[in-house]
Amino acid sequence: MTLSDSTIRALRHADVMIHEAARGDVFAVYDACRAAVGAIAALDDFYVALLREEDRRISYPYLFSNGTYSEAGTMTYGPAGVVAWVVASGKPYRFQDDDGALLNRGVRFGDGEPSADAVVVPMLSDNGVVGLLGALSDTPGVMTDEVVAALTWLAAVVLDRIHATSPGRRLNLGAVYPELQDSGRAGTLMAVTHASAALTELAADIERLGELDDPEERAAAASRLSRRCFEVQAALMTRLGGHTDPASQRARRPDPLQALSPRERAVVGLVTGPDGDPGNAAVAAALGIGTATVKTHMASVLAKLGLEHRSELRWLVRSGEDDREPGGV
Incomplete structure (x- = not known):
């Protein structure tokens, strides 16, 4: 599609700000993205999320709501909400597609009131969806x-x-930054070193804050310190979260059905088989149990896994099978 002049100007400005940001300053990158979207549309909430599809973990290194930065965090996303839909489809989610039904199943942040419009787009890599950008409006x-x-x-x-x-990341950065020796361990140590140095500077600045007599000057200094805290937080969550390391993701992937009993696993196996869900009667006949017992097992399975419908089991089981090596057992 053809973008308007105002949108092009907003994106060009964001591009300049991003390229001028220091190599490790992801917070400035996130800030520039939010500013660009805010210049295009009425924006109340904006977030950057990084995720691991394997164990449904999602981290928020950047959350901005109603004019203030919010505390970042990590949680598990559900199998029937907007995050799972974007991961499965690889497409942007738009509020207008379902009148916000998927969006409103998620955890609310900011003022807690439902948004009136929203867009959530995926960060797509060769390994699928590894992150999201979300823009929400009242x-x-x-x-x-x-x-x-x-x-x-x-x-x-x-x-x-x-x-x-x-x-x-496996790049030949040594040719550009010889001091980095950018192996995984060196990169991690560098991130920790930068965070430690930033926290030391923050501690010194906090001490100096008490020496300021002018209330306005003290308030401005406190605001800068608050922003720097969020900068450190964003850098650590982005660099050390392991969301973009496929080998790390495979090593940590849990069995999604670990909490189930052997009989419950058998029921799930039949319901999620290659031919589709055969129904309660066929499952009962295959296992030699009554239909009522199948219903009891299924209710227990859904409760343990936090699912609403048995159709969601296929997505969960498939996410666990994707980690197997070709030809593995």
Whole structure:
């Protein structure tokens, strides 16, 4: 699609800000993306998320809601919400597609009120969806096709910057930065060293804060310190989260059915078989149990796995099978 002049200007400005940011300053990159989207549409909330599909872990190195930065964190995303939908489809989610049904199944942040419009776009790598950019508004009908296109472009830029700062990225950076020796261990140590230095500077600045007499000057200094805390937080979560390291993801992947009993696993195996769900009667006949017992087992399975419908089992089981080596057992 053809972008308007105002959108092109916003993206060009973001591109300049991103390229001027220091190599390890992911917070400035996230900030530039938010500013670009805010220049295009009425924006109330914006987030950057990194995820591991294997164990449904999602981390938020950057959360901005109603004019303030919010504490980042890590949680497990559900199998029936907007994150799972974007991961499965690899496509942007738009509020207008389902009147926000998927979006409102998720955990609320900010003021806790439901958004009136939203777009969530994937960061797509060779390994699938590894992250998301989310833009939410309290104003309906503002997340246009231009916003989707802009967010999609920004997601690719963010992913490139994350890869560039990832400790596990295999690049010949020694030719450009000989002091880095960018192996996974060296990159991790570098991230820890930078964070330690930043925290030391913060401690010194906090001590100096008490020496300021002018209230306005003290408030401005406190605001700068607050932002720097979020910068350190974002850098650590982005660089050390392991979200873009496929080998690390495979090593940590848990069995999604670990909490189930052998009989419950047998029921799940039949329901998620290659021919589809055969129904309660066929499952009962195959296992030599009653239909009522099948229903009891299924209710227990859904409760243990936090699912609402048995159809969601196929997605969960498939995510566990994807980790097997070709020809493995």
